[in-house]
Amino acid sequence: MNTIVALAGRSPNPWPRKKPGSTPRSPSLLSCTVSLFAVLFLFVFFYFSYARVSTSPSLLRGSLQASRPSRCEPRIRALGQRFLSYAPHSGFSNQLSEFKNAIVMAAILNRTLVVPPVLDHHAVALGSCPKFRVLSGREIRLAVWESAMELLRAGRYISMADIIDISSLVSSSMIRTIDFRVFVSLWCGVNIDLACNNQATGQSPLFASLKQCGSFLSGFNGNVDECFYSVDEDCRSTVWTYQNGNDGVLDSFQPDEQLKRKKKITYARRRRNVYKALGPGSQADSAALLAFGSLFTSAYKGSQLYFDIHEAPKDQRIQSIIEKIEFLPFVPQILHAGKEFALTTIKAPFLCAQLRLLDGQFKNHRKTTFLTLKEKVESLRQNGPLPVHIFVMTDLPEDNWSRTYLGDLAADVDNFKLHFLQEEDELFIRTAKELAVGGHGLRVGFVANSFARMDKLQKQCSPRILADVLLYIEEVICSCASLGFVGTAGSTIAESIELMRKHDVCSS
Ligand SMILES: *[C@@H]1O[C@H](CO)[C@@H](O)[C@H](O)[C@H]1NC(C)=O
Ligand SMILES: *[C@@H]1O[C@H](CO)[C@@H](O)[C@H](O)[C@H]1NC(C)=O
Numbered sequence: 001m002n003t004i005v006a007l008a009g010r011s012p013n014p015w016p017r018k019k020p021g022s023t024p025r026s027p028s029l030l031s032c033t034v035s036l037f038a039v040l041f042l043f044v045f046f047y048f049s050y051a052r053v054s055t056s057p058s059l060l061r062g063s064l065q066a067s068r069p070s071r072c073e074p075r076i077r078a079l080g081q082r083f084l085s086y087a088p089h090s091g092f093s094n095q096l097s098e099f100k101n102a103i104v105m106a107a108i109l110n111r112t113l114v115v116p117p118v119l120d121h122h123a124v125a126l127g128s129c130p131k132f133r134v135l136s137g138r139e140i141r142l143a144v145w146e147s148a149m150e151l152l153r154a155g156r157y158i159s160m161a162d163i164i165d166i167s168s169l170v171s172s173s174m175i176r177t178i179d180f181r182v183f184v185s186l187w188c189g190v191n192i193d194l195a196c197n198n199q200a201t202g203q204s205p206l207f208a209s210l211k212q213c214g215s216f217l218s219g220f221n222g223n224v225d226e227c228f229y230s231v232d233e234d235c236r237s238t239v240w241t242y243q244n245g246n247d248g249v250l251d252s253f254q255p256d257e258q259l260k261r262k263k264k265i266t267y268a269r270r271r272r273n274v275y276k277a278l279g280p281g282s283q284a285d286s287a288a289l290l291a292f293g294s295l296f297t298s299a300y301k302g303s304q305l306y307f308d309i310h311e312a313p314k315d316q317r318i319q320s321i322i323e324k325i326e327f328l329p330f331v332p333q334i335l336h337a338g339k340e341f342a343l344t345t346i347k348a349p350f351l352c353a354q355l356r357l358l359d360g361q362f363k364n365h366r367k368t369t370f371l372t373l374k375e376k377v378e379s380l381r382q383n384g385p386l387p388v389h390i391f392v393m394t395d396l397p398e399d400n401w402s403r404t405y406l407g408d409l410a411a412d413v414d415n416f417k418l419h420f421l422q423e424e425d426e427l428f429i430r431t432a433k434e435l436a437v438g439g440h441g442l443r444v445g446f447v448a449n450s451f452a453r454m455d456k457l458q459k460q461c462s463p464r465i466l467a468d469v470l471l472y473i474e475e476v477i478c479s480c481a482s483l484g485f486v487g488t489a490g491s492t493i494a495e496s497i498e499l500m501r502k503h504d505v506c507s508s
Contacts, residue, residue, distance in 0.1 A: 072224070072226065072227035072228070072288050073189070075186070075189070075450070076186065076187060076227075076288055077288065078450075079186065079288075079448050081111075081112045081176070081178075081288075081446065082110070082111045082112065082287070082288055082289075082290070083111055083112045083113075083114055083178065083183065083288060083289045083290070084102065084105060084106045084109060084111035084112065084113050084114065084289075084290045084291075084292070085113075085114040085116075085141075085183075085217070085289060085290075085291045085292065086098065086101075086102045086105075086114075086116070086291070086292040086293070086294070086295045087116075087124070087137070087140040087141045087143070087144040087292065087293050087294055087295075088116050088119060088124075088144065088160075088294075088295075089119065089123075089124035089125060089126050089140060089143075089144065089294060089296070090121075090122075090124070090125060090126065090296070091121050091492065092118060092121070092471060092472075093492030093493055093495070093496055094296060094492065095116075095118060095119060095160065096160075096164065096328070096496070097296070097297075097492075098294065098295040098296055099115075099116075099160050099164065099328075100325045100328065101295040101297065101307045101309075102292070102295050103166075103169070103175055103321065103325055104309055104318065104321060104322060104325070105240075105274065105292065105295065106175055106176075106177075107174065107175055107317070107318055107321045108242055108274060108275055108279070108309070108318055109274070109275070109278055109279055109285075109290065111176075111290060112176040112177060112178050112446055113175060113176065113177045113178070114177075114178055114179075114180055114183045115159055115160050115161050115166075115177050115178065115179055115180060115441060115444075115445060116144065116148065116159075116160055116180050117147075117148050117151050117157050117158060117159055117160065117180060118158050118159070118160055118162075118163060118467070119144065119147050119148070119151070120147070120151075123143075123147040124140065124143045124144055124147055126140060126294045126296055129235035129236070129296075129300070129305040129306065130253075130300055130301075130305070131259075132236050132255050132259060132263060132265060132267060133263075134234055134235060134236065134294070135293070135294075136232070136234065136293065137219060137230055137231060137232050137234060137291070137292065137293030137294075138218045138219035138220055138230060138293070139293075140293045140294055141217070141218035141219060141230075141291060141293060142214065142215065142218040142220070145214040145217065145218055146214070148180065149195070149207075149210060149214065152181070152192070152195050152196050152197075152198075152461065153195060153196070153197075153198050153199075154197075154465065155196065155197040155463055155464030155465050156463050156464075156465045156467065157181070157196065157461060157463055158435070158441075158463055158467040159179055159180065159181075159440070159441025159442070160441070161177070161179070161440055161441035161444050161445070162331065162435055162438065162439070162440045162441040162467075163330060163331060163334065163435070163469070163472060164328050164329070164330060164331070165328065165329050165330060165331045165332070165440070166328065166444060167440070167444050169321075169324060169325070169328075170444050170445070174317075174320070174321050174324065175321070176445075176446055177444060177445040177446065178445045178446040178447075179441050179442050179444075179445045181193075181196075181442070181457055181461055182442070182445065182446075182447055182451065182454075182457065184210075184213070185451070185453060185457070186448060186451060187213065187217070187289070188209065188210060188213035188217075190206060190209055190210060190213070191206075191453060191456070192210070192457070192461070193453055193456040193457045193459070193460035193461055194206055194460070195207065195210060196457075196460040196461035197460060197461075197464050216228070217289070217291065218291075219232075219291060223287070224287075225286070225287075226286045226287060226288065227287055227288050227289070228287055228288070228289050228291065229278075229283065229284040229287035229289070229290050229291065230291050231278065231284070231290065231291060231292045231293065233272070233277075234293055234294065234306070235269075235294070235296075235297075235305045235306040236255075236265070236267045236269070237267055237268070237269060237270065238269065238270060238271075238272050238306070239251045239269060239270070239271045239272070239303065239304055239305070239306060239307070239308050240272060240273075240274040240306065240307050240308065240309060241271050241272065241273055241274070241308050241309060242273060242274055242275055242309045242312055242315075242318070243273065243275070243312055243313075243314050243315060244273075246271050247271070247272055247273040247276055248270055248271070248272065249270065249271050250268060250269065250270055250271075251269040251270060251271050251303050252301070252302055252303045253269060253300060253301045253302070253303040253305075254267075254268060254269055255267055255269075271308070274309070278290060294306070295307060309322070310322065326499075327499055327500070327502075327503045329500075329503075329505060330472055330475075330476060331435070331438070331440050333431055333434045333435055333438060334431065334435070334469060334472045334473055334476060335476055335505065336431075337427055337428075337430075337431040337469075337473045337476065338472075338473050338474075338475070338476020338477045338479070338480060338506075339476065339480060339506060340427060341421065341427055341473065341477050342391075342477055342480040342481075342506070345419065345427075346389055346391060346419050346477075348389045349389065349482045349483050350388075350389035350390060350391050350419070350481050350482070350483055351376065351377070351380060351388065351389070351390045351391070351481055351483040351484050351485070351486065352390075352391045352393070352477065352478035352481035352484070352485045352486070352497070353373050353390055353391070353392050353393070353394075353486050354393050354394070354474075354478060354485070354486070354487040354488055354491065354493060354494055354497060355369055355370075355373070355392065355393070355394040355395075355396065355406070355488055356369070356394070356395055356488040356491045356493065356494075357369065357394060357395060357396045357488075358395045358396060359395060361490065362488060362490070362491065365488075365489065365490075366404075368489065369488050369489070370404065370405040372486055372489075373405065373486045374405060376484060376486050377390070377409070377416075380483060380484075381415050381416075386414070386415055387413070387414065387415055387416050387417040388415060388416050388417070388483070389416075389417050389419065389483075390409065390416060390417070390418050390419065391418075391419045391420065391474075391477055391478065391481060392406065392418055392419070392420045393420065393421070393471075393474040393475075393477075393478065394406070394420075398420075406418075421470060421473060421474055421477065423470060427473075428469070428470060428473065429466065431469055431473060432466035432467055432469050433466065435463075435467060435469060436462050436463045436464075436466065436467070437462060439458050439462060442454070442457060442458055442461075471493070475493065475496055475497050475500060476500070476505065476506070478497045478500075478501075479497060479500035479501050479505045479506045480506035485497060485498070485501060
């Protein structure tokens, strides 16, 4: 609770929410006075809270009405687009599944999706939906914003669209996207390329103005009519649905009485039609930017935790998008690298072993994980030919393999040959460099005609420090393993590899 209070304290007060149609035509004296105070308050608030506005002399001279912001400046309205953002978090597989949910949301609400960077594995965590302990929308948006700024500054920024190939979705007009860096440049009115690869510690005016903009975009200034709308519903209160006729009913998963007492909460989780809640006719619809928090979901106790839109039989457009995104391939550079390793380094039919041994829940299942592998490996050994080639992807450092089944395999050189990819490998370094100069993410999305800094963005904001693409290449290699695949039960990486194998990525 303390952190929430502390974060809320960053802005003096949220914007008063104005319900559409709630302003009376002939206001009474009381509401007149109230409005006057509100306007005054807004003016004062704006004056102090937004440096760029407060230094604008025309605003100071202008009428009070003019200061009733519309923080959406004319240049944002001139884009003629409405945007949708969200706050990705946790590991890569999780970020990818949120990205897919965001694509569906953006398509349903007919908005341009702001494509975020790939965040570091543990940079942002949501908390636990089943325990009703999660960051609020604005808290997680701010955490993601700060992470993104840090990636830019450190020269490590990689867009989701640099890794995942969405070019066919965009070119077929199934969705519209905009790169986060382009979006921030346009919305915040800054030259964000100046923030890229910038060793400054973030004290410059540029970073100060970015900080204010980030706070605004995270929702700390509240909603602004026709400009910014924060989706405050999260997995504690809402499961988003579309077109399945049960708008507003209680979801089957609810906090139990004990939890309600312990946490002093009164949440009831409702299933809500996202099109009705945030689409045409809603207050959210007119906002230039609709900002979600996390879009994480997963099956839990027979329900979905937050996002339950897995088919749309009554809407062919959305249905085909849902089908299309079931599997989104890596960009060609990564696919090529994985195939090249299989063909030229392993050079033989092989088994892939994906062993998650260290992280959280997986630590306690080592025995089972190794047992499953052992069964598969033994049958391959008995049926030959020898040696059996095994590609290993694991989070256990090689120095620690001894006294595990991996150590046994590595020692038995007559029967087995183990392969793995390392960060020093030329293939890995080359691929990471190709991705850095490739600039996929910047090329696929929307760029306003007025936006003249694309070259500078491309030059300044491509990563200087190589991204961690090891995982993605390893996944491709595993999709090429013709002797089979043994993954760690419950690992999202294993699921992702199974999906790639199903879609026969390696032979395409
Ligand atoms: C979706 O948005 C685009 C661009 O903003 C607009 O041209 C189009 O008419 C919209 N489609 C629907 C179905 O509202
Ligand atoms: C790996 O080995 C090192 C030194 O041999 C040890 O300090 C470390 O705790 C081991 N890590 C794991 C995860 O077993």
